[in-house]
Amino acid sequence: MKNNIKILIGMISVVFVILLAACGKPSVESSAKLEKQSQNNNLSQKTKDDSSNDDSIENSSNTDAYNNDTNEKVDPSNNVPAKDEDSSNHNAAVSLKDEYLKKLNDTKKEMDEMKPTDSSTFAAKKVEGDRFDIWDGLLNEVYGVLKEQLSTEEMDQLKIEQRNWIKYRDNTALEASQKYKGGTQEHLEYVAVLANLTEDRCFQLVGDYME
Template sequence: MIKKLSGILLLVVALGLIGCKSNVAKNVDTDSSKTKVEENKNEVTQESNKKVSKKQEYKTKLDIIGVELKKLDVKDSGTTADMREAANERYKKWDSALNEIYGVLRGDLSSSDMKKLQNEEIQWISDRDAKAKKASSEMKGGTMEPVIYINSLADTTKQRCYELVEKYMK
């Protein structure tokens, strides 16, 4: 039931983000259709908030971020400046999500567990940066070097978001 509600919520949000419109009936007033979709989305959100664990809530949030960021795929085939802008936006979104997750964990974890997580994070940041440097070194001095570096940061941060949710949230 929880998976079904989460799936429905994700689908409703995704459809809303990409602007899909229903063709159920040709003579349905667009405004009333939008209102019904918003009402249904609110009902699903309220219902899912009651029964969904924090872990599932955050997995869904992360999945939605991934769907939102799909729009940046178009920029990845543009100029280097477009690719750099898309990479920066990806990284900012995932970094913001990671910071939100830390905030939640700070309130949920014991002080000793939080201290362990902080130490783990110091090592993770070092590993993330080294991975990005290594990935971008193949293009050292080229226009794609910063794009590859930032995309690596974004991908590693995305993975870390999911890891923290899976490992620490209940």
């Protein structure tokens, strides 16, 4: 009886060991599969990360290129906006005014440096006569430019104003010369006043009317 019990216990032990081994084998295989799947997942994730990094670099490069292109378009030192025709004409007119103001200032400087060759009245009248001729020539030149710039109505008004100014200039010079009536200084004073008033008129026309 005792032997039978021992045999039975032994058989149960063997069966138990077999069952235990059978259950353990799938567990090992499952672990291997899980490990392999984990490795595949890691590899897949790494591939995605690498791909994402590549895309990020490419996008960054494209963005830089776009920014560079944008910077070049808005850089005022490299791209000057095209000026329309009206703006160009306006600038040309302003430049013309500046040109004549410079010309008048340069002429004034030259005239101020002119000196008589001697102390005689004749030499003094020669200098004042030359001054008047030069300023009168510039006055006619400025007047011609204004004919091209001003409208018909503006030019008609300027003609009337200019006629009145000429009368004023001549009368003022004559009145000034009467202080020396009958003397050698009479004509000298007359021409000197003509020159001075004509010089002033040149600056006035350019400053008030020229564009």
